[in-house]
Amino acid sequence: MRGAASSIYRSPRRSWRRARGELLAFALYFFCAVMLILSRIGHGALDDMRERFVDLTVPVLEAASIPVIEARHLMLRARSYAELFGEIDRLKAENEQLKQWEWSAKLLERKNADLRALLNAVDEPALHFVSGSVIADARGPFLRSALINLGRDSGVRVGYAVINGDGLVGRTVDAGTSVARVLLLNDLNSRIPVLVGPAGVRAMASGDNSAELRLDFLPDGATLYGGDEVYTSGSDGVLPRGLRVGTVTGTQGDFRVRPHAELSSLDVVSVLFFDTPALATTDPLGPPEGPLSAMPASAATATPPQAAPPASSSNPVGTAAKQAGAEEGSAGDDGQTQAQR
Amino acid sequence: MSTIFPALSVLFAVLATAVRWGLPADATFILPLIVVTMVFCWRIIPDAVLPLSVCMLLGLLTDVMSGGPLGFFALMTLIAGSVGGRLRSLIAPHELRILWLVWVVLAASLGLFGWLLASLYFFRWIDWWPILFGTLASIALFPVVLRGLGWIRQGSIGPAHSAMFRSWS
Numbered sequence: 001m002r003g004a005a006s007s008i009y010r011s012p013r014r015s016w017r018r019a020r021g022e023l024l025a026f027a028l029y030f031f032c033a034v035m036l037i038l039s040r041i042g043h044g045a046l047d048d049m050r051e052r053f054v055d056l057t058v059p060v061l062e063a064a065s066i067p068v069i070e071a072r073h074l075m076l077r078a079r080s081y082a083e084l085f086g087e088i089d090r091l092k093a094e095n096e097q098l099k100q101w102e103w104s105a106k107l108l109e110r111k112n113a114d115l116r117a118l119l120n121a122v123d124e125p126a127l128h129f130v131s132g133s134v135i136a137d138a139r140g141p142f143l144r145s146a147l148i149n150l151g152r153d154s155g156v157r158v159g160y161a162v163i164n165g166d167g168l169v170g171r172t173v174d175a176g177t178s179v180a181r182v183l184l185l186n187d188l189n190s191r192i193p194v195l196v197g198p199a200g201v202r203a204m205a206s207g208d209n210s211a212e213l214r215l216d217f218l219p220d221g222a223t224l225y226g227g228d229e230v231y232t233s234g235s236d237g238v239l240p241r242g243l244r245v246g247t248v249t250g251t252q253g254d255f256r257v258r259p260h261a262e263l264s265s266l267d268v269v270s271v272l273f274f275d276t277p278a279l280a281t282t283d284p285l286g287p288p289e290g291p292l293s294a295m296p297a298s299a300a301t302a303t304p305p306q307a308a309p310p311a312s313s314s315n316p317v318g319t320a321a322k323q324a325g326a327e328e329g330s331a332g333d334d335g336q337t338q339a340q341r
Numbered sequence: 342m343s344t345i346f347p348a349l350s351v352l353f354a355v356l357a358t359a360v361r362w363g364l365p366a367d368a369t370f371i372l373p374l375i376v377v378t379m380v381f382c383w384r385i386i387p388d389a390v391l392p393l394s395v396c397m398l399l400g401l402l403t404d405v406m407s408g409g410p411l412g413f414f415a416l417m418t419l420i421a422g423s424v425g426g427r428l429r430s431l432i433a434p435h436e437l438r439i440l441w442l443v444w445v446v447l448a449a450s451l452g453l454f455g456w457l458l459a460s461l462y463f464f465r466w467i468d469w470w471p472i473l474f475g476t477l478a479s480i481a482l483f484p485v486v487l488r489g490l491g492w493i494r495q496g497s498i499g500p501a502h503s504a505m506f507r508s509w510s
Binding site for chain 2 (some may be wrong): 174265
């Protein structure tokens with residue numbers, strides 16, 4: 001009797017608890033749906049909150065990355081020891097080849113300088129950069145991005161090109177105080193206007209989350225060959241012209257681009273300070289004071305990058321300078337070098 | 342047992358998703374799905390407390406850390422948490438095979454739902470292979486995750502946990 005009475009008294013309370021739980025679950029599902037919609041339409045407040053939060057987590061991520069990075073370095077070192085003799089032979093052969101290239105480059109440089117002098121050509125603006133490390137991987141099933149330990153404090157703005165020793169890596173899409181998010185070339189949302197091959201065929205290199213990029217908007221009848229170089233055209237007004245992107249692979253009708261940079265294992269990258277009026281659309285905070293492509297004052301006093309770039313990602317200046325086919329930049333002590341384009 | 346241990350263990354996994362493991366592009370869905378697996382496991386482990394709101398917050402944190410669409414993994418963890426919570430009273434904790442079978446169905450459904458949702462979000466068909474690969478990996482790793490979480494909870498669910506794996510062997 002007492003049990004029946006207690007069950008009568010208990011059941012409304014239990015059903016209320018259940019109803020409350022159901023209501024909470026519904027509210028949570030609704031909240032998720034709202035977040036997805038706001039995220040889709042690119043609500044500014046959400047982006048700001050995310051940037052601030054990621055800024056806060058930087059020390060934790062850096063600390064968490066240390067053992068993994070050390071382990072990877074150890075593995076790489078062990079592998080390189082194992083392949084030491086083969087590597088020496090390969091480097092010797094490469095050195096011989098490079099000596100020949102050096103000779104040709106000097107010859108071309110001299111010829112180029114003579115021709116420029118004849119034409120009274122105006123020098124292109126200098127391109128500055130700052131180098132930093134990738135601190136976190138943010139590569140989900142529909143996202144290819146990386147967090148780097150350079151932010152607005154280092155002069156980084158949204159829309160800047162990011163390179164490493166091998167070529168273009170991506171561009172910055174978020175910039176916090178001390179951290180920035182780099183959208184990698186192969187991300188679904190990445191679109192880079194490019195020039196292909198010696199003829200400079202215009203196209204769009206689009207990421208689709210796979211290792212290679214698609215070549216869209218190729219003109220009808222464009223003739224491309226496997227191995228053709230792909231480099232930025234600069235026609236978007238955001239990225240500098242002439243940055244190496246990759247090489248053409250695939251066949252007629254399904255041309256793809258294999259990026260030079262190994263996007264799945266980035267270590268040290270450089271952000272190019274290339275300020276153009278078009279950046280006003282990508283970066284709401286506006287351009288820094290000073291001339292276009294000038295190194296921001298904050299970056300001039302920034303701390304030098306801690307990690308020495310590995311062999312695979314050695315001096316990105318060389319790459320930037322090489323793309324533009326101009327004279328070598330003067331290396332500064334703080335790792336920020338002026339690359340003549 | 343309070344919410345702290347389950348929440349902390351999942352938080353640790355969320356942070357691990359952002360660490361640079363150097364995984365190939367095809368394997369990028371594995372770590373976030375491990376977070377979802379952990380949420381499911383915590384919700385079915387007897388006496389473990391991981392409220393739905395915390396499940397959703399951990400999923401949201403995964404979204405923030407990954408830079409992906411906000412709410413995507415929050416929704417995934419919420420679904421996994423809801424299903425896990427409902428199954429707790431229906432399936433005996435020592436029925437590992439049944440739990441695994443449930444996870445196979447749930448993971449496959451979540452993978453399909455995630456692929457459709459992501460395709461809808463980006464207005465294009467997303468590459469399905471990484472999602473399938475991640476789903477298969479999460480299915481394969483389910484007993485390991487369950488055992489790991491059981492180990493964390495050893496103090497309070499030791500006998501139940503032992504029974505779970507005795508029945509398996």
